[in-house]
Amino acid sequence: MAPIEVENLTKEYGGVLGVDTVSFTVEDGEVFGFLGPNGAGKTTTIRVLLGCIAPTTGTATVLGADVHDEDALVEAKQRIGYLPATLGFDEEVTGTTVLDYHESIKGGQRRDELLNMFTPPVDRPVREYSSGNKRMLGIVQAFMHDPDLVIMDEPTSGLDPLKQERFNEFLRAERDRGKTLFFSSHVLSEVRRVCDRIGILRDGKVVTVEDVDTLLNRGGKQVRVQTTDAGRAALADLDDVIETTQFPDGIQFIYTGEYNTLLTELSRYDVQDVDISEPPLEDIFLHYYETDANAREVAEADV
Amino acid sequence: MFETLRYESRRRVRGTAIMTAAISLYAGFTVWYFSALEGVDYEQLVQEAPATVKQAFGIESLTTIEGFLSAQVFNFVWLLGLGLYFAYAAGALIADDIESERMDLLLSFPISRTQLLAETFASLLVPLLAVNIVTGGVIYLLVGAIGQTIAPAHLVVAHVFSLPYLLVCAAIGVVASVLAERAAIAKRAAVGIVFALYLVESVVGSNTAFEWVQYISPTHYYKPTQILVHGSFNVTDPLVLLVTFVVLLALGQFLFQRRDI
Numbered sequence: 001m002a003p004i005e006v007e008n009l010t011k012e013y014g015g016v017l018g019v020d021t022v023s024f025t026v027e028d029g030e031v032f033g034f035l036g037p038n039g040a041g042k043t044t045t046i047r048v049l050l051g052c053i054a055p056t057t058g059t060a061t062v063l064g065a066d067v068h069d070e071d072a073l074v075e076a077k078q079r080i081g082y083l084p085a086t087l088g089f090d091e092e093v094t095g096t097t098v099l100d101y102h103e104s105i106k107g108g109q110r111r112d113e114l115l116n117m118f119t120p121p122v123d124r125p126v127r128e129y130s131s132g133n134k135r136m137l138g139i140v141q142a143f144m145h146d147p148d149l150v151i152m153d154e155p156t157s158g159l160d161p162l163k164q165e166r167f168n169e170f171l172r173a174e175r176d177r178g179k180t181l182f183f184s185s186h187v188l189s190e191v192r193r194v195c196d197r198i199g200i201l202r203d204g205k206v207v208t209v210e211d212v213d214t215l216l217n218r219g220g221k222q223v224r225v226q227t228t229d230a231g232r233a234a235l236a237d238l239d240d241v242i243e244t245t246q247f248p249d250g251i252q253f254i255y256t257g258e259y260n261t262l263l264t265e266l267s268r269y270d271v272q273d274v275d276i277s278e279p280p281l282e283d284i285f286l287h288y289y290e291t292d293a294n295a296r297e298v299a300e301a302d303v
Numbered sequence: 304m305f306e307t308l309r310y311e312s313r314r315r316v317r318g319t320a321i322m323t324a325a326i327s328l329y330a331g332f333t334v335w336y337f338s339a340l341e342g343v344d345y346e347q348l349v350q351e352a353p354a355t356v357k358q359a360f361g362i363e364s365l366t367t368i369e370g371f372l373s374a375q376v377f378n379f380v381w382l383l384g385l386g387l388y389f390a391y392a393a394g395a396l397i398a399d400d401i402e403s404e405r406m407d408l409l410l411s412f413p414i415s416r417t418q419l420l421a422e423t424f425a426s427l428l429v430p431l432l433a434v435n436i437v438t439g440g441v442i443y444l445l446v447g448a449i450g451q452t453i454a455p456a457h458l459v460v461a462h463v464f465s466l467p468y469l470l471v472c473a474a475i476g477v478v479a480s481v482l483a484e485r486a487a488i489a490k491r492a493a494v495g496i497v498f499a500l501y502l503v504e505s506v507v508g509s510n511t512a513f514e515w516v517q518y519i520s521p522t523h524y525y526k527p528t529q530i531l532v533h534g535s536f537n538v539t540d541p542l543v544l545l546v547t548f549v550v551l552l553a554l555g556q557f558l559f560q561r562r563d564i
Binding site: 047054078084101102141 | 306307309310314400403404405406407408410411412413414415416560561563564
């Protein structure tokens with residue numbers, strides 16, 4: 001049985017759908033990225049998986065435990081780590097006290113190793129922590145009992161770039177050790193760096209679940225051409241051209257069709273400059289969101 | 304098992320020490336003040352007070368140390384002060400953790416919600432027991448020190464019977480805590496309900512037409528004045544309180560179990 005199986009999951013809050021018939025499966029030993037803008041339903045899905053909220057309809061299993069079955073879920077949680085988006089540690093106690101409490105309940109065989117890698121000032125009270133330090137304390141508590149599955153909600157928010165890179169490396173190493181990692185993010189580049197597969201969530205619905213590589217290949221090429229007015233107009237009208245942007249003396253677009261067709265078309269006009277490259281993941285993402293204003297926010301969050 | 308109880312209890316130690324010290328100081332002051340008032344004839348003054356006021360403040364006799372303590376310490380601090388404190392503290396239990404999103408971490412632990420609430424609630428036993436044991440001891444020693452006597456059995460009963468009363472106040476807080484959307488609302492609602500019940504008993508309860516109303520207030524089932532001054536008590540009253548406590552806590556558990564966090 002896959003570590004996470006979600007089937008037709010719907011959660012309704014007072015007439016508003018938080019998530020709407022969401023289905024996906026996270027396979028053993030993969031890093032699964034759950035991507036979408038704020039408010040798309042990522043946290044709602046995660047809360048269902050942890051039994052914080054009950055689904056309105058549909059179901060989900062985590063390490064084989066049905067989320068409706070509290071006893072089974074409690075049993076499964078011994079092998080689950082969780083890093084929430086907001087880390088509500090007790091402010092008045094030290095990091096050591098927090099970790100002692102966590103260790104007493106779920107174990108902490110990797111605590112020292114993790115504290116060498118991520119270095120929150122554990123002797124100081126949590127109220128003195130920066131957001132990065134809180135995040136590191138969160139990472140330590142999520143992994144310290146060496147869980148088989150770790151669920152993370154926006155795990156790198158608050159981390160400086162150096163620590164982010166260390167964390168990404170750590171995630172890859174964990175995956176190689178056979179752990180299953182599920183994390184939500186609205187930062188595309190992060191997801192691209194560490195994930196094997198991505199589920200894209202939009203307005204509470206899963207728009208697509210794909211391999212990162214497939215998503216990139218499917219995305220076609222980004223073409224940037226400097227040419228005449230007539231050339232620009234003709235290129236913009238070509239089939240398989242999307243995401244057209246005009247700029248002075250030129251045009252930029254994503255081309256998903258046959259390369260020969262594009263080259264034939266280009267040869268008809270006076271081309272001063274041409275650049276054909278891999279499209280940024282942001283643009284692929286925009287494709288799924290189309291005119292959605294949220295998409296720009298997501299795409300730009302990474303720039 | 305009991306890791307949460309241990310952790311939460313340890314967090315309560317400092318607050319408990321401060322509160323216990325303050326209440327013991329007040330109780331000590333009251334005992335000393337009684338000795339300082341010796342020879343002053345204020346019994347007449349007391350007898351002229353309206354019956355409602357006397358009943359409201361548990362005043363029966365201010366010329367004996369028992370009467371003085373029950374009016375100044377037990378009726379004010381135990382029935383009202385500590386009643387409100389435990390309602391407030393229990394109102395904060397779940398609601399504060401939900402508001403700070405600490406509950407997300409707690410619910411990721413391999414323990415059930417029932418166990419989490421039970422152990423968190425049980426940590427309130429730290430201040431509950433400490434304040435009764437320490438203040439009771441301080442009162443007994445100081446009463447002896449001013450050359451008065453107080454029946455130790457009556458003092459013990461006055462403290463022991465306060466436990467189910469304070470547990471009911473705390474259970475009211477738990478129900479408010481799991482119901483309210485915001486922590487501030489939970490705490491205010493718990494304090495408001497306990498205060499309203501106190502008033503119901505002391506004011507409305509004396510009116511014969513609404514006599515039945517007093518039976519819904521937990522204060523009706525804990526009468527420190529009667530215990531200390533007359534040495535009279537029955538075991539039904541604390542039993543009524545214990546049953547109420549169990550029912551309220553079970554209701555709190557039921558609501559918490561079904562609540563979306």
